[in-house]
């Protein structure tokens with residue numbers, strides 16, 4: 051039970067990363083369309099969230115150009131500097147947004163990404179999603195060029211389906227570069243990747259799955275199940291998401307109660323049990339990047355690294371999650 055989760059290799063060739071990373075969408079400072087999803091955080095809060103993550107054993111961070119048009123990258127770098135983290139001590143993943151852009155932009159904008167993240171290197175550069183103006187071949191050729199020029203270390207993708215993963219992997223292989231990762235939505239309440247071939251291809255080709263929204267944006271923490279639906283004030287985008295209200299909350303209550311009873315046995319939290327299941331269920335293939343807007347959340351999520359669930363508890367959680375998904 052108290053065996054810590056083993057670190058993982060990102061893709062087939064490294065670096066070594068903790069099974070939980072920190073998602074940094076929440077650091078967008080309210081800028082841009084995507085950035086307005088979360089409330090604006092103070093830089094001092096971001097610094098404290100990063101500190102709590104580092105202290106909890108997290109050694110990598112996921113951000114994107116899209117998150118506040120570079121504000122998330124800049125505030126992450128600032129927080130790491132303030133926490134006296136030397137370049138090379140942590141792994142940094144960021145993403146390029148391909149919509150309505152060609153590969154000329156992929157190549158020319160890398161200096162902006164590097165400047166936003168300075169003094170830290172781009173360890174993993176991901177294509178944020180598959181809907182692109184440029185062909186897959188030209189995007190992967192451009193990514194390979196960035197690797198060969200030393201501007202990025204590894205190549206990843208995000209929201210790619212199984213055949214898109216295979217194609218990206220094949221094109222990169224011609225350049226002698228592995229596809230390191232595919233970042234996709236995956237949680238106890240969203241297990242599509244187990245059925246649509248993405249997880250299977252990842253295991254076959256040794257591609258790391260980076261699970262985003264692993265807590266279903268807070269739903270799998272149990273905090274939205276605590277009050278009655280009527281008295282619970284929903285703020286921000288959750289006001290418009292049906293999963294946080296009424297019948298949907300009731301449909302996930304048994305799962306949350308199962309997580310809570312296991313959490314009690316282990317002396318852990320509901321979130322930690324949900325995250326631990328996610329990164330343990332498929333050996334070393336899946337890592338997760340919960341986001342945090344408060345220091346206690348970062349501490350809680352990092353605490354997932356300190357224990358392992360038994361096979362029978364993994365199976366019990368698995369079965370309860372399937373019941374919800376089959377409803």
Ligand SMILES: NC(=O)c1ccc[n+]([C@@H]2O[C@H](COP(=O)([O-])OP(=O)(O)OC[C@H]3O[C@@H](n4cnc5c(N)ncnc54)[C@H](OP(=O)(O)O)[C@@H]3O)[C@@H](O)[C@H]2O)c1
Nearest residue numbers: 073074075262263264265266267268271340341343347350
């Ligand atoms: N590649 C993509 O297309 C894509 C898409 C979405 C996300 N992502 C990445 O994945 C990361 C995580 O996804 P996400 O932010 O959508 O969802 P998430 O990690 O499932 O949920 C994050 C939110 O849940 C709440 N929370 C987190 N930990 C908690 C805890 N221990 N206790 C109580 N509440 C907690 C917080 O809500 P409050 O802030 O309201 O307190 C937090 O902002 C993002 O930061 C981003 O890096 C990638």
